[in-house]
Amino acid sequence: MTWRRTRLKYLAEVPIRNGLGEAGAYDDPSWPRYVRTTDIADARNLRSDVFKSLPPSVAAKASLRHGDLLLSAAGTIGKSYLHSGSSPACFAGYLVRFRPRSDIDPRFVAYWTESRPYWDQIQAGAVRSTIENFSAGKFQNLVLDVPPLDEQRRVADFLDAETSRMDRVRVARSRMQELLRLKRERVIEHLIGDQRNAHQLIPLKHLVDSVSVGIVITPAAWYVESDGVPALRGINVKPGRIDDKDLVQISHEGHLVHRKSRLKAGDLVVVRTGQAGAAAVVTPEFDGANCIDLVIVRPGPFLAPRFAEYLLNSSYAKRRVAEFAVGSIQSHFNVAAMKAMPVPRKSPADQKRIVSEIDRAIEPIEKSVVEMQKQDELLVERRQAIITAAVTGQIDVTTARGMDV
Incomplete structure (x- = not known):
């Protein structure tokens, strides 16, 4: 099946552009959400602990719809977010919006923004001044290989399944690490004494x-x-x-x-x-x-x-x-x-004794946390490797399984 090399701008329904300035943002939940770079939790989710909005008449100038892909032009340059369209939203000036054509699966492009070839281009094109920045024009000229729509969908479906499996493992590990940290805190507080x-x-x-x-x-x-x-x-x-x-x-x-x-x-x-x-x-x-x-x-x-x-x-x-x-x-x-x-x-002697007791008690807990963190890093690397292989056509997703890639 033929994959064609092209620039991102040729896959867009409308020109890739920046959003609105931050002046006049509000906290009204009935208005469209004003998505900023700091709002992006990961490629599919926005943070729930921050929220700004704009009046509908203003938000309409940079509105988002289902399948729009936001790319950060400052801060963590290249960070992406695929908008689900579940609620009205618009986007800020340090983000750029890619709106795909009808023959482009937005999930395919979103996964490409998590791949190694994408990040290599971002790192090569980033400019350091007062803050890191990456213009809309640079995003437009990023290069990727794109298969026909049916293959894009197969790739996206494959990665949906594989990354979901990995993400569930990461969530479970994260919960276990949090439990270990809580255990560590309780051990320390117990040994320090009753406050x-x-x-x-x-x-x-x-x-x-x-x-x-x-x-x-x-x-x-x-x-x-x-x-x-x-x-x-x-x-x-x-x-x-x-x-x-x-x-x-x-x-x-x-x-x-x-x-x-x-x-x-x-x-x-x-x-x-x-x-x-x-x-x-x-x-x-x-x-x-x-x-x-x-x-x-x-x-x-x-x-x-x-x-x-x-x-x-x-x-x-x-x-x-x-x-x-x-x-x-x-x-x-x-x-x-x-x-x-x-x-x-506590006397100085008691303090030193308590420190020794804490060191001994928390050593196995800290070793477990460190080991889990190393495993998380390997899982992140594995996740990117599978995404890269799929979006560059290195594997046949109709027969591949993530564990074999």
């Missing part, structure tokens, strides 16, 4: 040398590309670890000006904006670094850093952070609230 007894608690400020905050006022003014001092931000702090991905640097002058936010090994850095409360001990690798908009807890002789790390990442501490976090747009946890955090009254 409900006020007589056994003491404000954190009595166990630390200091609680301060990182650079808050125009930190970007001190950023440099190289030969600077590493500066941790909220995105670098995960519960129990520091991630050096997307680490910024500030100038030596800025580091000198902001002495109070210099870090020492053994300090704790705590996220105060966004995912407020996530805490990690500063490792020797980041001794002498600076930080931006983080709470810095410097333990005194009566507080073991790793005990504090376990405590601050526990469900108990998360509840306290949520109680005192402020800010209408995103959570914001301040220094005063951290100083007032009630913590169990």
Whole structure:
């Protein structure tokens, strides 16, 4: 069966175009949904925790119908969403809309946007400026191989069945990982001690040398590309670890000006904006670094850093952070609230013993989670490999089975 090489624009019923600007978006659920790049959960679903709408008269200028494919031109460039048409919707300016001709199965093109050849072209054509961007014109000129409509449908039907099977496995694994994380939290909270007894608690400020905050006022003014001092931000702090991905640097002058936010090994850095409360001990690798908009807890002789790390990442501490976090747009946890955090009254020796007990208790749980995450990564790779093979004609979908590809 003949497959023909063509450009995406020649498969479109109408020109591929951008959507509407974001000015004047509302929260009225009776109006058409205003789909933005951040609304896209995956290739078939929109997030349920965010919603904006536009008046029907405005939404009509960039309306969506069943089978329209949205492609992200900013942020995660190339991310796609196939609209089901289940409810009225329109789309934002950082998305482009591909509306297929009647002889094109939208599912086939949607699966192609999950394939390796598609992502190779996206990565080759992406432009880096202030933010990553990818114009409608670049999307129009992406190249793909297309079979006749009947074969497109067979490919799409095959992939519907195979990806659904894989996605069910991923959902089940995700639930299992969540159960393991809950078990881990309960183990930690149990070993740390009962935080409900006020007589056994003491404000954190009595166990630390200091609680301060990182650079808050125009930190970007001190950023440099190289030969600077590493500066941790909220995105670098995960519960129990520091991630050096997307680490910024500030100038030596800025580091000198902001002495109070210099870090020492053994300090704790705590996220105060966004995912407020996530805490990690500063490792020797980041001794002498600076930080931006983080709470810095410097333990005194009566507080073991790793005990504090376990405590601050526990469900108990998360509840306290949520109680005192402020800010209408995103959570914001301040220094005063951290100083007032009630913590169990334990001797340094008891704290170290508890840390050892926690380490031993959660080790098998963490190993299981890591193993599942590796299996998930392999399943994602397998999913893309099957999609790529099907949409490029490398397999005969009328006889193939996903497990054999």
